[in-house]
Amino acid sequence: MSFWKEACLSLRHALPKTGESIGRSQSKRFLTSSSPAQSSRFLGSSRLSINARRTLLSQWSGAAASGRRSFSVTAGAQHGHITPPKPGEEINVTFIDKDGVRIDLQVSEGDNLLDIAQANDIEMEGACGGSCACSTCHVIVDEPDMFDKMEEPSDDENDMLDLAFGLTETSRLGCQVVMSKDLDGLVVRLPSMTRNLQASDFEPKK
Numbered sequence: 001m002s003f004w005k006e007a008c009l010s011l012r013h014a015l016p017k018t019g020e021s022i023g024r025s026q027s028k029r030f031l032t033s034s035s036p037a038q039s040s041r042f043l044g045s046s047r048l049s050i051n052a053r054r055t056l057l058s059q060w061s062g063a064a065a066s067g068r069r070s071f072s073v074t075a076g077a078q079h080g081h082i083t084p085p086k087p088g089e090e091i092n093v094t095f096i097d098k099d100g101v102r103i104d105l106q107v108s109e110g111d112n113l114l115d116i117a118q119a120n121d122i123e124m125e126g127a128c129g130g131s132c133a134c135s136t137c138h139v140i141v142d143e144p145d146m147f148d149k150m151e152e153p154s155d156d157e158n159d160m161l162d163l164a165f166g167l168t169e170t171s172r173l174g175c176q177v178v179m180s181k182d183l184d185g186l187v188v189r190l191p192s193m194t195r196n197l198q199a200s201d202f203e204p205k206k
Contacts, residue, residue, distance in 0.1 A: 082108065091107050091108065091180070091181060091183065092186075093183070097123060113174035132173060135165075137175050138166075138191055140171055140172075140191060141186070142187035146187070154176070157176050165194055174188075
Protein backbone atom coordinates (compact mmCIF):
# COMPACT_ATOMS: atom_id res chain seq x y z
CA MET A 1 0.00 0.00 0.00
CA SER A 2 1.38 3.41 -0.96
CA PHE A 3 2.20 5.99 1.70
CA TRP A 4 -0.52 8.38 0.55
CA LYS A 5 -3.19 5.72 0.43
CA GLU A 6 -2.27 4.61 3.96
CA ALA A 7 -2.40 8.23 5.14
CA CYS A 8 -5.87 8.74 3.67
CA LEU A 9 -7.18 5.54 5.27
CA SER A 10 -5.71 6.58 8.64
CA LEU A 11 -7.45 9.93 8.39
CA ARG A 12 -10.77 8.33 7.50
CA HIS A 13 -10.65 6.10 10.61
CA ALA A 14 -9.40 8.78 12.97
CA LEU A 15 -11.96 11.53 12.25
CA PRO A 16 -15.67 11.50 13.16
CA LYS A 17 -17.65 10.00 10.30
CA THR A 18 -19.71 13.04 9.28
CA GLY A 19 -18.89 12.91 5.62
CA GLU A 20 -16.74 16.01 5.88
CA SER A 21 -13.03 16.40 5.38
CA ILE A 22 -10.85 18.19 7.89
CA GLY A 23 -12.61 21.49 7.55
CA ARG A 24 -13.00 24.61 9.61
CA SER A 25 -16.27 23.52 11.28
CA GLN A 26 -14.94 20.10 12.27
CA SER A 27 -11.75 21.50 13.79
CA LYS A 28 -13.71 24.17 15.70
CA ARG A 29 -16.01 21.58 17.30
CA PHE A 30 -13.09 19.38 18.19
CA LEU A 31 -11.02 22.21 19.64
CA THR A 32 -13.78 23.80 21.69
CA SER A 33 -15.20 20.56 23.11
CA SER A 34 -12.00 18.75 23.96
CA SER A 35 -9.75 19.32 26.92
CA PRO A 36 -5.96 19.55 26.34
CA ALA A 37 -5.54 16.06 27.79
CA GLN A 38 -8.23 14.64 25.49
CA SER A 39 -6.74 16.43 22.52
CA SER A 40 -3.29 15.08 23.34
CA ARG A 41 -4.64 11.53 23.53
CA PHE A 42 -6.42 12.03 20.20
CA LEU A 43 -3.33 13.40 18.50
CA GLY A 44 -1.19 10.65 19.98
CA SER A 45 -3.43 7.90 18.64
CA SER A 46 -1.64 5.38 16.48
CA ARG A 47 -4.58 5.60 14.05
CA LEU A 48 -3.53 9.09 12.97
CA SER A 49 -0.90 9.45 10.28
CA ILE A 50 1.93 11.93 10.68
CA ASN A 51 0.35 14.33 8.18
CA ALA A 52 -3.01 14.17 9.97
CA ARG A 53 -1.38 14.99 13.29
CA ARG A 54 0.46 17.93 11.77
CA THR A 55 -2.76 19.27 10.25
CA LEU A 56 -4.69 19.05 13.51
CA LEU A 57 -1.83 20.53 15.53
CA SER A 58 -1.65 23.44 13.11
CA GLN A 59 -5.39 24.10 13.40
CA TRP A 60 -5.28 23.71 17.18
CA SER A 61 -2.45 26.26 17.43
CA GLY A 62 -4.31 28.65 15.14
CA ALA A 63 -7.45 28.45 17.25
CA ALA A 64 -5.48 29.09 20.43
CA ALA A 65 -3.74 32.09 18.87
CA SER A 66 -7.04 33.63 17.78
CA GLY A 67 -8.46 33.46 21.28
CA ARG A 68 -10.82 30.50 20.89
CA ARG A 69 -9.05 28.73 23.76
CA SER A 70 -8.14 30.36 27.05
CA PHE A 71 -5.01 29.40 28.93
CA SER A 72 -4.05 30.39 32.46
CA VAL A 73 -0.43 31.30 33.07
CA THR A 74 1.25 31.41 36.46
CA ALA A 75 3.58 34.37 36.73
CA GLY A 76 7.19 33.41 37.33
CA ALA A 77 9.15 34.72 40.27
CA GLN A 78 10.58 38.13 39.55
CA HIS A 79 14.14 38.25 40.79
CA GLY A 80 15.76 41.61 41.31
CA HIS A 81 12.58 43.05 42.84
CA ILE A 82 13.20 44.65 46.24
CA THR A 83 11.16 46.77 48.61
CA PRO A 84 12.45 50.32 49.25
CA PRO A 85 13.33 50.74 52.94
CA LYS A 86 11.09 52.88 55.12
CA PRO A 87 12.65 55.98 56.70
CA GLY A 88 14.52 55.00 59.81
CA GLU A 89 14.49 51.29 58.95
CA GLU A 90 17.34 51.25 56.43
CA ILE A 91 19.90 48.45 56.60
CA ASN A 92 23.36 49.19 55.18
CA VAL A 93 25.10 46.73 52.91
CA THR A 94 28.22 47.14 50.77
CA PHE A 95 29.16 45.16 47.68
CA ILE A 96 32.77 45.12 46.46
CA ASP A 97 32.76 44.15 42.79
CA LYS A 98 35.38 42.24 40.81
CA ASP A 99 37.32 45.45 40.14
CA GLY A 100 37.41 46.42 43.80
CA VAL A 101 34.77 49.14 43.47
CA ARG A 102 32.59 49.60 46.57
CA ILE A 103 28.84 50.03 46.15
CA ASP A 104 27.11 51.20 49.33
CA LEU A 105 23.38 50.59 49.53
CA GLN A 106 20.52 50.97 51.98
CA VAL A 107 18.02 48.12 51.80
CA SER A 108 14.99 46.67 53.57
CA GLU A 109 14.84 43.80 56.00
CA GLY A 110 13.88 40.58 54.24
CA ASP A 111 15.59 41.26 50.90
CA ASN A 112 18.28 38.82 49.82
CA LEU A 113 21.67 39.73 48.37
CA LEU A 114 20.92 38.35 44.91
CA ASP A 115 17.80 40.47 44.48
CA ILE A 116 19.57 43.52 45.90
CA ALA A 117 22.49 43.10 43.51
CA GLN A 118 20.33 42.61 40.42
CA ALA A 119 18.06 45.52 41.32
CA ASN A 120 21.11 47.78 41.48
CA ASP A 121 22.83 46.49 38.32
CA ILE A 122 25.62 44.78 40.24
CA GLU A 123 27.11 41.89 38.29
CA MET A 124 25.67 38.83 40.02
CA GLU A 125 24.25 36.22 37.68
CA GLY A 126 21.96 33.95 39.66
CA ALA A 127 21.62 31.47 36.78
CA CYS A 128 19.12 29.24 38.63
CA GLY A 129 16.84 32.16 39.45
CA GLY A 130 17.59 32.13 43.16
CA SER A 131 16.48 28.55 43.79
CA CYS A 132 19.75 27.47 45.44
CA ALA A 133 20.59 25.21 42.49
CA CYS A 134 23.80 26.83 41.21
CA SER A 135 26.80 28.77 42.54
CA THR A 136 26.71 31.87 40.33
CA CYS A 137 25.56 34.18 43.15
CA HIS A 138 28.57 33.25 45.27
CA VAL A 139 29.70 36.05 47.59
CA ILE A 140 32.47 36.27 50.17
CA VAL A 141 31.58 37.86 53.49
CA ASP A 142 34.33 40.35 54.31
CA GLU A 143 34.23 40.06 58.12
CA PRO A 144 34.13 36.71 59.96
CA ASP A 145 32.16 38.27 62.83
CA MET A 146 29.40 39.26 60.41
CA PHE A 147 29.50 35.79 58.86
CA ASP A 148 28.88 34.26 62.29
CA LYS A 149 25.67 36.32 62.66
CA MET A 150 24.11 34.63 59.65
CA GLU A 151 21.92 31.56 59.78
CA GLU A 152 23.75 28.30 59.10
CA PRO A 153 23.77 27.37 55.40
CA SER A 154 21.52 24.50 54.42
CA ASP A 155 22.84 21.24 52.98
CA ASP A 156 21.66 22.35 49.53
CA GLU A 157 23.60 25.59 49.83
CA ASN A 158 26.74 23.79 50.97
CA ASP A 159 26.45 21.40 48.02
CA MET A 160 26.31 24.34 45.61
CA LEU A 161 29.12 26.18 47.36
CA ASP A 162 31.35 23.16 46.72
CA LEU A 163 31.03 24.06 43.02
CA ALA A 164 31.89 27.73 43.52
CA PHE A 165 35.07 29.31 42.20
CA GLY A 166 37.40 30.71 44.88
CA LEU A 167 35.56 29.15 47.81
CA THR A 168 36.53 30.56 51.22
CA GLU A 169 35.56 29.93 54.83
CA THR A 170 33.15 32.88 54.68
CA SER A 171 31.55 32.06 51.32
CA ARG A 172 27.77 32.14 50.97
CA LEU A 173 25.21 32.14 48.17
CA GLY A 174 23.70 35.58 47.73
CA CYS A 175 20.21 34.16 47.21
CA GLN A 176 20.35 32.57 50.67
CA VAL A 177 21.55 35.60 52.62
CA VAL A 178 18.48 37.52 53.81
CA MET A 179 19.09 40.95 55.24
CA SER A 180 18.17 41.60 58.85
CA LYS A 181 19.01 44.28 61.42
CA ASP A 182 21.77 42.02 62.75
CA LEU A 183 23.46 42.27 59.35
CA ASP A 184 23.48 46.07 59.24
CA GLY A 185 26.87 47.10 57.84
CA LEU A 186 27.44 43.82 55.97
CA VAL A 187 30.25 43.89 53.40
CA VAL A 188 30.48 41.20 50.73
CA ARG A 189 32.94 40.70 47.91
CA LEU A 190 32.19 39.24 44.50
CA PRO A 191 34.67 36.58 43.35
CA SER A 192 36.78 37.30 40.30
CA MET A 193 34.80 34.72 38.33
CA THR A 194 31.96 32.21 38.72
CA ARG A 195 31.28 28.68 37.55
CA ASN A 196 27.90 28.20 35.91
CA LEU A 197 27.33 24.69 37.22
CA GLN A 198 23.80 23.80 38.28
CA ALA A 199 22.33 20.92 40.23
CA SER A 200 20.58 19.71 37.07
CA ASP A 201 23.98 19.17 35.42
CA PHE A 202 24.58 16.25 37.79
CA GLU A 203 21.23 14.52 37.41
CA PRO A 204 21.28 11.12 35.65
CA LYS A 205 20.52 11.44 31.95
CA LYS A 206 17.35 9.62 30.95
